[in-house]
Amino acid sequence: MNTPADGARATDSLEGLAYGRVNRPAGAPVPAIAVHGLRKRFGDKEAVAGIDLDIAAGSLAGLVGPNGAGKTTSLSMMTGLLRPDDGRVEVNGLNVWTDPPAAKAVMGVVPAEVRLFERLSGAELLEYAGRLRGLPTDEARSRAVQLLDVLDLSGDANRLVADYSTGMRKKAALGCALIHNPSVLFLDEPLEGVDPVSADVIRRLLTRFVGSGSTVLFSSHVMELVEQVCDHVSIIDKGKIVATGTTDEVRGGKSLQRAFIDLVGPRATDEEVLSWLGSSSS
Amino acid sequence: MARLLVQLKLRLLLNALHSSRTAKISFIVSTTFAVLLAIGTFLVLASFRGKSTSVDLTAVIFTVFAFGWLIMPIMVFSVDATLDPATLALYPLRTRPLATGLLAASATGAWPLANVIGLLGVTVGLASGALGVIVAVVAVALQVLFCIALSRFVTTSLAGLLRSRRGRDLAAFLIIPLFALYEFFAQVVPKATAEGKITAASFTGFDSWMRWLPPGLAAHAIQDASAGHIGLALARLAALAAVVIVFVWLWVRSLSRALVTSDTSTQSARVHGAKLPLARSGLRGAVAARFWVYQRREPLSLVFWAMIAVITAAVSASSVFGHNRHPGVIIASAIFGAAFVGIFHVNSAGLTGPAFYLEATALSRSRDLRAYFAGQNLVLAVIGAPLVVAVCFALAAAAGRPGVGVEAAPVVLAALGAALGLSNLFTAVLPYPTVKRAGTPFLVAAPGYGGYRIGAVLATLAGTAVAAAPVIIGVVLAASDSLAVRIGVLLPCAAIYGFLLALAGVRLASAAAVGKLPELCQVAMRSAVS
Numbered sequence: 001m002n003t004p005a006d007g008a009r010a011t012d013s014l015e016g017l018a019y020g021r022v023n024r025p026a027g028a029p030v031p032a033i034a035v036h037g038l039r040k041r042f043g044d045k046e047a048v049a050g051i052d053l054d055i056a057a058g059s060l061a062g063l064v065g066p067n068g069a070g071k072t073t074s075l076s077m078m079t080g081l082l083r084p085d086d087g088r089v090e091v092n093g094l095n096v097w098t099d100p101p102a103a104k105a106v107m108g109v110v111p112a113e114v115r116l117f118e119r120l121s122g123a124e125l126l127e128y129a130g131r132l133r134g135l136p137t138d139e140a141r142s143r144a145v146q147l148l149d150v151l152d153l154s155g156d157a158n159r160l161v162a163d164y165s166t167g168m169r170k171k172a173a174l175g176c177a178l179i180h181n182p183s184v185l186f187l188d189e190p191l192e193g194v195d196p197v198s199a200d201v202i203r204r205l206l207t208r209f210v211g212s213g214s215t216v217l218f219s220s221h222v223m224e225l226v227e228q229v230c231d232h233v234s235i236i237d238k239g240k241i242v243a244t245g246t247t248d249e250v251r252g253g254k255s256l257q258r259a260f261i262d263l264v265g266p267r268a269t270d271e272e273v274l275s276w277l278g279s280s281s282s
Numbered sequence: 283m284a285r286l287l288v289q290l291k292l293r294l295l296l297n298a299l300h301s302s303r304t305a306k307i308s309f310i311v312s313t314t315f316a317v318l319l320a321i322g323t324f325l326v327l328a329s330f331r332g333k334s335t336s337v338d339l340t341a342v343i344f345t346v347f348a349f350g351w352l353i354m355p356i357m358v359f360s361v362d363a364t365l366d367p368a369t370l371a372l373y374p375l376r377t378r379p380l381a382t383g384l385l386a387a388s389a390t391g392a393w394p395l396a397n398v399i400g401l402l403g404v405t406v407g408l409a410s411g412a413l414g415v416i417v418a419v420v421a422v423a424l425q426v427l428f429c430i431a432l433s434r435f436v437t438t439s440l441a442g443l444l445r446s447r448r449g450r451d452l453a454a455f456l457i458i459p460l461f462a463l464y465e466f467f468a469q470v471v472p473k474a475t476a477e478g479k480i481t482a483a484s485f486t487g488f489d490s491w492m493r494w495l496p497p498g499l500a501a502h503a504i505q506d507a508s509a510g511h512i513g514l515a516l517a518r519l520a521a522l523a524a525v526v527i528v529f530v531w532l533w534v535r536s537l538s539r540a541l542v543t544s545d546t547s548t549q550s551a552r553v554h555g556a557k558l559p560l561a562r563s564g565l566r567g568a569v570a571a572r573f574w575v576y577q578r579r580e581p582l583s584l585v586f587w588a589m590i591a592v593i594t595a596a597v598s599a600s601s602v603f604g605h606n607r608h609p610g611v612i613i614a615s616a617i618f619g620a621a622f623v624g625i626f627h628v629n630s631a632g633l634t635g636p637a638f639y640l641e642a643t644a645l646s647r648s649r650d651l652r653a654y655f656a657g658q659n660l661v662l663a664v665i666g667a668p669l670v671v672a673v674c675f676a677l678a679a680a681a682g683r684p685g686v687g688v689e690a691a692p693v694v695l696a697a698l699g700a701a702l703g704l705s706n707l708f709t710a711v712l713p714y715p716t717v718k719r720a721g722t723p724f725l726v727a728a729p730g731y732g733g734y735r736i737g738a739v740l741a742t743l744a745g746t747a748v749a750a751a752p753v754i755i756g757v758v759l760a761a762s763d764s765l766a767v768r769i770g771v772l773l774p775c776a777a778i779y780g781f782l783l784a785l786a787g788v789r790l791a792s793a794a795a796v797g798k799l800p801e802l803c804q805v806a807m808r809s810a811v812s
Binding site for chain 1: 579642
């Protein structure tokens with residue numbers, strides 16, 4: 001498992017690099033996602049305090065952390081939706097902030113709070129996403145039908161998105177992110193508020209997507225899920241990556257939940273205060 | 283229970299004073315308006331003393347108040363939790379004490395008090411003698427109770443619908459007749475009154491049908507008691523009390539049902555034809571297709587179009603209804619109508635809200651953004667141009683000068699091009715997050731961004747007028763030419779000029795937006811559009 005000290009060394013070794021591209025040894029594979037020195041400050045609060053991350057192609061990677069750790073801010077900067085104060089982000093070797101057209105073309109994004117075009121039907125929404133991405137209309141429609149089918153939304157394809165449940169919205173957003181066949185997919189809390197059946201559909205689709213050599217990075221605070229599906233895990237806390245590596249490396253023989261709590265720190269609780277709580281008390 | 287719910291209502295009102303600055307200002311403004319309503323209504327009702335039509339006028343005002351109690355709770359349903367029985371359904375409460383409590387809570391606050399004080403103006407304007415004043419006080423109490431019972435019955439009965447997406451959409455459309463009514467009272471009534479077209483005598487005859495409605499019963503009971511017909515007055519008050527009891531009974535039944543019935547929010551609509559139009563028009567076509575569908579399906583878009591028609595008509599109200607039928611006013615209508623097409627669509631990212639991420643992740647080059655703005659403009663021009671031109675023609679026909687409609691058409695085309703171009707430009711350079719205003723379908727600038735909105739509105743309005751000036755000069759110079767010249771030359775020239783203005787706006791806006799897509803996206807993500 002890499003520790004923060006490793007991270008610091010990694011950052012030191014990146015100094016003096018050519019702008020827009022990270023130097024790496026000749027012949028070394030280009031990571032699907034390469035993040036270096038990414039920072040973002042909102043007023044006095046440093047939301048992301050210089051993170052470094054390399055995700056190999058074909059990985060299903062998890063970015064876990066407590067609420068407010070900087071997961072959403074980091075993902076927003078990685079996907080070109082939030083301008084960083086400093087740092088570099090490359091997707092398949094394409095710099096997200098100096099060459100956005102090329103980088104965006106290979107990315108798919110599902111944000112945490114899924115707000116879609118609610119007055120379109122599911123089928124229209126996916127067709128619109130495809131046409132925005134430059135797909136010919138017939139191809140966009142055909143892929144929309146197939147994706148809706150795989151996402152178990154065929155029966156609701158003609159219903160307005162405004163009438164979709166949270167799980168259906170997440171699935172529709174995933175369909176929008178996949179319709180142009182990106183090679184890297186960024187998902188922010190993809191299973192938050194999703195029922196087990198829909199979660200299983202999403203999980204199977206992601207596994208299949210990664211199996212074809214594509215890459216997924218998703219944020220979550222559900223450790224069981226990350227432990228089950230991810231081959232790479234990074235733990236973020238207070239805007240810094242505190243551990244990163246393969247899932248086995250990060251959990252170090254413990255459950256990921258235990259490793260996470262050990263790293264992030266258990267919350268102090270004063271159970272005496274709630275002595276009245278429970279059926280035996282009045 | 284009644285005491286508890288009244289205390290809750292008072293606590294909620296007082297908490298507004300200790301809440302955010304916006305809530306505090308909103309509370310103070312609301313209370314100030316309530317005080318003004320109380321004083322204004324009292325003085326107006328009192329001023330009817332001695333007039334032959336005083337009972338008719340009083341009945342009209344009582345009916346207007348009842349109408350207000352009927353409409354307003356439907357519009358503010360989603361922001362007033364006390365109107366929704368579902369908020370209380372989880373508590374182990376019996377219907378009868380709950381109904382009493384809710385009724386008492388409804389009668390608590392600045393607005394109900396303002397109603398009572400204002401309507402007590404009848405003790406001066408309509409009542410005479412001690413008996414008349416006593417009956418007036420009882421009639422006002424029953425009138426306010428009737429308003430509350432009616433309002434509670436309607437909102438509780440419609441609670442399931444109003445909680446649903448479709449119900450909220452329907453409620454949004456209520457703003458259109460209210461806005462038209464406001465414009466009518468603001469633009470038409472003062473002129474008509476000044477010219478003597480509306481007098482107290484205009485209300486004669488209302489009485490023949492209004493006397494049988496509950497507000498009419500209250501007004502006539504006061505008049506009967508003042509005239510010494512106490513038996514008739516008591517009979518009318520008894521009839522009004524019976525109506526109140528019936529509405530309370532219906533409301534309690536409706537409340538019992540609402541507390542144990544599942545809501546309708548899961549009912550949903552299916553759309554016909556699951557394909558977007560403009561399949562062969564590339565990115566511009568895709569944006570236009572989505573925007574076109576939204577103009578039909580989104581209540582706010584439909585409200586905007588209705589308001590554009592009302593604004594276009596209202597600007598020329600004096601031309602149609604006044605003595606000075608000057609055609610120049612219809613040209614002003616053309617400019618205002620076209621300008622508001624742009625004004626209502628300034629800040630496209632903020633109006634789209636968080637869904638803009640889908641577009642932001644796909645658009646990145648300047649040419650993508652040109653297609654984005656051009657696609658939206660195409661739809662707005664296709665709807666806006668015929669709408670504003672048609673209203674101008676209607677106004678010209680109503681003013682007895684149909685030829686002015688022909689003169690207005692080129693002005694509309696030029697002004698629309700300018701307004702759309704400016705709208706695009708301000709979308710790119712002056713984006714701001716939006717929030718939903720309580721009780722209306724409108725999105726307003728988030729706290730701290732009001733200046734952005736005002737700046738964009740005034741600049742679009744002024745810029746549109748200035749840009750349309752050459753065409754207006756052309757219209758004036760060609761006024762003596764034949765219709766063929768005006769239609770055959772001026773119209774296509776104005777259309778080309780408007781197109782070039784819009785094109786310039788699209789190019790400038792896309793050049794400005796391409797470097798700040800992340801900022802536009804953050805504005806959209808911070809907007810609360812639903």
